[in-house]
Amino acid sequence: MMIRTLRFAAILFATAAPLTGAAIAAAPAERAAGQADARLLKLFADSDEASLRRNPINAIYRGDMRFADRLGDYVTNRYFAEERAAARADLAALKRIDRAKLTPTDQIAYDVFRWQTQLSLKSLSPELLAVTAVQPVDHFSGFHNNYPGFASGGGAAPFRTVEDYENNLKRHRDYVVMIDRWIERFREGMKTGVVEPRLVVNNMIDQIDMQLGQGVEGSTFYGPVKHFPEGISAADQARLQAETAAVIRDGIIPAYQRFRTFLKSEYLPVARDSVGLVGLKGGDRLYAYLIESNTTLPLKAEDVHQLGLSEVARITAEMEKIRAQVGYKGSLAEFFVYLRDDPKFQPESAAWLRDEYFRIGKRVDARIPEQFSLLPRSPLEIKAVEPYREKTEAGGSYQQGTPDGSRPGVFYYNTYDLKSRTTPGMETLYLHEGVPGHHFQISLAQENKALPAFMRFGGNTAFVEGWALYAETLWKDLGMETDPYQRFGGLSDEMLRAMRLVVDTGIHAKGWSRDQAIDYMLSHSNIGRTDATAEVERYIAIPGQALAYKIGALTILRLKARAQKELGPKFDPRAFHAQVLDSGALPMGVLEAKIDAWIKATK
Known part of the structure; x- marks a missing residue:
């Protein structure tokens, strides 16, 4: 989970127009000194500069202190009007640039910028603001x-x-x-x-x-x-x-x-007593927008719900294998309770939890060169969540550092209600939030000066969280989860992301209650009630965001399987990971075109 700043306010990408397949992070020299390319890069720079002036806190997060004497506006009609006018002006300027005259790399940047701005403009429509601005x-x-x-x-x-x-x-x-x-x-x-739950x-x-x-x-x-x-x-x-x-x-x-x-x-x-958008005036329209903006795909809520159910069934079968492997004689539901309640699966202390995450980090670092040739310069710090916000925070989260590495990225672990922080899954959590998950993806994007700023510092949830969930699947390659209980913890984390597809759509499209959603999560996993409650209340507060993890990860896994099949012995995971990570957070369609072009070039 990335730590967010503003509700319903993230830079959003979705599938772009058909692509040439060129790598977006090609050397800067690839950009010909043509007039169209120069105009495009100037538009990117001017748009970014204007955005930083309107949103000064974003500049501070980058380490840019020129506007640090202001916090920003963010909630007034004037702010929304300025954002809307800027988006329309950017689209008009973009339309005046002949896309056909751009280099292949800049054609991709053109398409991503266009879609991002169009989606941003959609979020500023009166229909959606009528729901979001008043919450x-x-x-x-x-x-x-x-x-x-x-x-x-x-x-x-x-x-x-x-x-x-x-x-x-x-x-x-x-x-x-x-x-x-x-x-x-x-x-x-x-x-x-239009009121909050x-x-x-x-x-x-x-x-x-x-x-x-x-x-x-x-x-x-x-x-x-x-x-x-x-x-x-x-x-x-x-x-x-x-x-x-x-x-x-x-x-x-x-x-x-x-x-x-x-x-x-x-x-x-x-x-309101209802917790889902389905029970809110204009909520159905907002949820459709949030599904698209978070997954970068025009998916229907019912299709997402059914995908979640099928993934839950598949992972349940894998869990049954682990239960049999460790010799537990009870049912899987009883096994969940055993893992949730037995003291041997609970941290000894907050200090023990901290030390164990440091040990996990060292073990992962030792194996990283086998899977990655492209590494971030920014260091990673491991810290406990502060007491003032720990009650409603997830078990782990990540906060990005600065592009120059002067402020490191931070992996936050949560010590609230310590007995609920069961130890199976600690390794998986670190892979997701830290290395090679969020820390690698976000740091490498920020550090890549060949990218325009909106791609270095922007992103879409499907890629950002999809990559982090994909990073969990590297457990065997990175020497993690050798203990069956840790492996079960990995399956539990994967189950969490699958259940999110079911529960988020259940709440916001099918009218599930809070308790119904919590009960579903408790009956299909070993997640503790404290975490299940925090998860469900998170989905209630930020609809649609939780859908992006599985959708993004399944896309990356599908592309990896395609590359392995077509390249055979030529497949190098280090090269594949570099291709995925060296371009910033791309929409799923853009990423697929890029990987297909890499496969063709490698063959």
Whole structure:
């Protein structure tokens, strides 16, 4: 799971027009100095620069501090109008460029940019904004949940100079304004009958309570002024501590109190009991859009549901084999309970969990050269999820570093309700979130300066999460899951992604209840109730995102099988992985054309 910043706000790709099959990450010299190519690259650069000005926090995540004195807008009609106007202007400029005169590489970039912008424009339509804009935050991807970590001194915002600290204070003041705007947006939804599920509201109230309970000097926001880097004078340190305490005490805390009072007293009484989009006005239209945007394919909810059921059945058969292998005499359902409840499958302590992930990382690193020739420069850090957000976080997640490697990528593991963090599957989780999963794919894209910025830093969920799930299938090649219980953990993680196809569509297209979805997950896997609850509540909060994992991974596996069959002894997994990873996160159709061209060239 990638850590997201804004709800329903990601750069989206989908299948592009028929392609020539050229590799998108060809050497920069391939781009002829033709007028069409130069105009295209200028359009990419101008569009990206304008986007960073409108979305300054995205620039900070890249390590670009030119607009760091602003947090951004994100929720007003003016912001949506500016985004809509920019998308229309970009499409008009793109249309004026003759695609036929571009190099093969730039033709692919042209197609991806066109589709991305068209899909972005669709998300800004009045019909979809009527559903999304009036639900500005939720308990899973809400800005209130991510911004504290961002500004904590250990997140993306740097604290190296006095200016960094002063910019942080300015962003905090913007944050207070943003919180009040959330209330305005929620009230608009109350008038139109578009409101959040009751359970999402209760979770948000709990999150705000946790942050309010920190006080001032215990606040996550106070973290940067507890320790200062060299070069900041004692006088500046004292001033910055006082100003930070003041903005927390007089700005953020009162805003949180206003937000909590609104949620508890005004919004919760009118929140809906239904949890799926199928029960929301305009929800069916939004869910169709979210399926397309997350999978990059025009799939129907029912087809996705049936694919999930077939995958669940296949993985169940593999699980039965492991149950028999270890000599367990009970049923598979009883085996799930055994793995879930027996103390020998529970971490000894939070420190043990941390140390074990370090050991797993070292073992994986030793085998990586056998499967990968293309490696990221950015290091990977292993950290526990912070207490203020651990209750509603998944068992593991990844936060990208900066392109220059100055801030490493982070693999987060969760120690909340420690007994529920069963040890089978730890190896698989690391492969997915860390190496060679999210850390490899995202870092390599960011570090590839041959790509236009929207491809280095953008992405689509089907590729990003599909690659991470595919990385789990490399367990044997990387020396993992040699113990049958760890292998069962790998199957359990695969089962989770298959169940997501069933449960997400069940909730948002078939009207499943929260408890019905949780019961389905508990009966088909050894996932604990705490994790099952967090998973289901995640699907409720961010519909469609969970579908992308399996769809993307199945596509990569299908392409790999095709390459192995056609290339025979010429197939080299290192070359295949380089082809998949050296172009950024491509739509599935673009990726397929690229791999087919590589197969043909290799033969």
